[in-house]
Amino acid sequence: MTQKVCNQARRHILKGLGAATLLSPLSSLPAWAVESRRLYIDGLSFLPTDINDVKASKLDAFIADISGIDKIEQADGTINYKRTYQACINSIKQAANSVIANPDVYLQGQTGADINKARAQQQTAVFFQIQGADCVEDDGANNEWPLLDSLHQQGLRVLQLTHHYGNRYAGGALDNNGLKSLNPPLTTAGQSLIEELNRKNILIDVSHSSAQTALDTAKASRSPIVQSHGAARAIVNNARCSPDEVIRAIGDSGGVFGVFMMSFWLTNKPTPTIEDYIRQLGYIAKVGGVNSVAIANDFPLRGQENLLALDNNNSEGIKEYLPWWHRLEEQNVLGFDVEPKHVVIPEFNSIDRMSRIDDALKKARFKSTDRDRFMGENWQRVLKQVLV
Numbered sequence: 001m002t003q004k005v006c007n008q009a010r011r012h013i014l015k016g017l018g019a020a021t022l023l024s025p026l027s028s029l030p031a032w033a034v035e036s037r038r039l040y041i042d043g044l045s046f047l048p049t050d051i052n053d054v055k056a057s058k059l060d061a062f063i064a065d066i067s068g069i070d071k072i073e074q075a076d077g078t079i080n081y082k083r084t085y086q087a088c089i090n091s092i093k094q095a096a097n098s099v100i101a102n103p104d105v106y107l108q109g110q111t112g113a114d115i116n117k118a119r120a121q122q123q124t125a126v127f128f129q130i131q132g133a134d135c136v137e138d139d140g141a142n143n144e145w146p147l148l149d150s151l152h153q154q155g156l157r158v159l160q161l162t163h164h165y166g167n168r169y170a171g172g173a174l175d176n177n178g179l180k181s182l183n184p185p186l187t188t189a190g191q192s193l194i195e196e197l198n199r200k201n202i203l204i205d206v207s208h209s210s211a212q213t214a215l216d217t218a219k220a221s222r223s224p225i226v227q228s229h230g231a232a233r234a235i236v237n238n239a240r241c242s243p244d245e246v247i248r249a250i251g252d253s254g255g256v257f258g259v260f261m262m263s264f265w266l267t268n269k270p271t272p273t274i275e276d277y278i279r280q281l282g283y284i285a286k287v288g289g290v291n292s293v294a295i296a297n298d299f300p301l302r303g304q305e306n307l308l309a310l311d312n313n314n315s316e317g318i319k320e321y322l323p324w325w326h327r328l329e330e331q332n333v334l335g336f337d338v339e340p341k342h343v344v345i346p347e348f349n350s351i352d353r354m355s356r357i358d359d360a361l362k363k364a365r366f367k368s369t370d371r372d373r374f375m376g377e378n379w380q381r382v383l384k385q386v387l388v
Contacts, residue, residue, distance in 0.1 A: 039376030040354040041115070043258030043296035044129065044207075044229040047098055053301045054105050054124050056351045060376060061115045061125035061383075062301075063158055063228055066095035067132070078327050080165045083132040085147050092128060092154045099126060108155055112384030127383065129158035129205065129228070133193060137168045140189055145196050152200055157387055158228065159197060160205040161190065161213065164240075169193050170217075171210035173239050174333055186216035194220045203386045206250070214246045223386050224254035229296035231265045232283045238335025241265055244287050251288030254385065256378045258296030259284060261304075261348055263314075264321070264340035272314075272345045274360045281361070281374060291381070293374045295357060303349035312349055314342035 042062035048054060068087025072080045099106040107118040109127035118125035136147045136159075148156075161170035171184020186194070194217060197204050204225045206214040218225055227250055233241040242257070250257050259280045263272035266280055284293045302308065307317040318340055328336040347356055354375065361371045 038358060038372060039115075039119075039380060040358075041295070041376035041379040042301075042354070043226070043256070043294050043379060044260070045297045045299070045301050047095055047126070048301050050302075051102050051105055053351060057124075057301045058352070058354055059124050059301075060119050061109065061127065061379070062297075063127045063129045064095065065131050066091050066128045067130045067135075068092075074165070076327065076331055078324065078331075081132075081163060083130050083134045083163065085135045085138065085151075088130050088135040089150060089154070092130075092151060092156060095128060096155055109157060109383070110155070110387070112380065112382075112387045115380050115383065127157045127387070128155045129160065130156060131160045131205075131208070132163040132167065133159060133161050133169050134163075134167050136193070140192050140196075143192070148196060148200070148202075152202065156202065158203040158205055158226075160207050160228070161186075161193075161209050161217065163208045166210070166213075171213040173208050173210055174328065175210060176239070176331070176333055183212040184210050185212045186220065190216075191220055198222045201386055201388050203383070206246075208240070211243050211246050214242070215249055218246075218249035218253045218255075221253065224256075224382050225250060226255045226294075226382060227257045229258050229260035229298045231259055231262075231280055232287070234287075235280060235283060236265055236268055236335065238265060238338075239333050241335070247284055247288045247292070251292035254382065255292065256294040256382050257284050257288055257292050258294040258379075260296040260298040261344060261353070262298055263342045263345050264318070266345070268338055270341045272342050274345060274347055274356075275364075277345055277348060277357070278360055278364050282364075282366075285370070285374075290370050290373055291378055293370075294378045295354065295375060297353070299344075299349070302351040303353070304344050307344050307349055312344060312346035314344065314346075317343045 040059050042059055044065060045062050047064050067083045068091030069081045070084045070087055072082045074080055099108045107114055107123040107125045109125040114125045139145045139147045162172045164174045165172040166175045166184050169190035170186055175184050198221060204221055205228045206217050206225055207227050207229050231241045233243045247257055267276040281293055310316050325336055358371060358375055
C-alpha cells in the first residue's frame with residue numbers, strides 16, 4: 001500500500017470512529033492512532049491514588065517522585081523534608097508494587113526506550129525519581145555505593161541532588177544563612193556522586209539546588225543534566241528560580257528544563273494567567289534553546305488538591321504557604337520579601353493540563369515542531385540518551 005493510500009485509509013477509519021470515540025479513553029483507538037498524536041511527557045508528578053487519573057491525563061510518560069520523607073525541624077524553625085534511605089527504600093518498593101499491580105495502565109520505565117514501548121502498548125511509562133540525595137548520604141566510602149545500588153535495583157532512574165537545603169553532596173537553593181550572596185557549590189563528595197550516577201546511567205536533577213551547585217554539576221557530568229521542575233529568575237527574582245547561566249548550562253549539557261505549575265514562582269502579578277506560563281516556556285527557549293524546554297507539574301496529576309477543593313480560589317489557597325514563606329523572609333532569603341498572592345493558574349490546575357498547554361502554545365503561534373519538543377520530545381530525547 002502506498003503512503004498516500006495508507007493516509008487515505010487512516011482518514012477514512014478516523015471518520016468512521018466518530019467524535020464520541022475520539023473523546024473516549026485512548027485504549028479504544030487503533031495503536032497507530034495513539035502513536036501518531038503528539039507525545040505528552042510530564043517532568044514531575046506522583047503516582048495517583050485513583051488509577052483512572054493516569055489515562056485521563058493523556059500522558060505517555062511521566063517522572064514520578066516516589067520519595068519517602070522524614071520531617072526535620074531546623075534551628076530557624078523551618079521544616080526540611082529529608083529523603084532518608086529507610087523512608088525511600090520503603091516508598092520505592094511500594095511504588096513498584098503499585099505499578100506491577102496495574103499492568104494495563106503502567107509500564108515501569110527502566111530505559112528511555114520504554115516510552116515507545118509503553119506507547120505502543122497504550123500504557124504510560126513511569127520513571128521513579130527521588131527529590132534529594134539525602135537517601136544515599138551514608139554512601140561513597142571506599143568508592144562503594146550500596147544504598148544507591150539498592151535503590152537503583154528497585155527502579156530509581158532520576159536523582160535530585162538536594163531539596164531546598166544542602167546536604168553532604170550539594171548546596172540548596174534556600175541555603176543562605178541570611179546572606180543573599182551565599183551560593184554553596186557541589187562538594188568533593190558530590191563530585192564522586194556525579195561520577196557514580198553517570199556510571200549507573202541515572203539522570204541527574206538539579207531542581208532545588210543552588211545556582212553554583214547546578215553550574216558545577218553541569219561541568220562535572222559526562223551526561224545531560226536536567227532541572228525537572230523550576231522557573232526563570234529573570235521573571236521572578238526568587239532563590240527557587242534559576243538564573244540565566246544555569247538555564248544555559250543545562251541546555252548546553254544536552255539536558256532539559258521543566259517549567260512547573262507553582263504560579264508564585266512563575267509570575268509576581270496578582271492574578272496568574274495562561275500567558276504567564278507560556279512566557280516562561282518562551283524565555284527558557286530563548287536562553288537555553290528550543291531543545292531545552294519541557295513541561296513539569298510538581299502537583300498530583302489532577303492538580304493541587306487543596307486548591308481544587310477551593311474551586312481554585314487562590315486568595316484562600318495561598319494561606320497554607322504563607323507561614324513557611326514568612327519564615328524564609330525573616331531569614332532574608334532572596335525573593336521571599338515579595339508576598340505571594342496565588343498558588344496555581346486555574347486553567348492548568350486540571351487533569352487535562354497537557355492538552356490545555358498544547359492548545360495555548362498553538363494560540364501563541366509556536367511552531368508545531370517546537371510544540372512537539374516542548375510537550376514531550378525533549379524529555380524523550382534525554383531519557384533515551386541517559387537511561388540506557
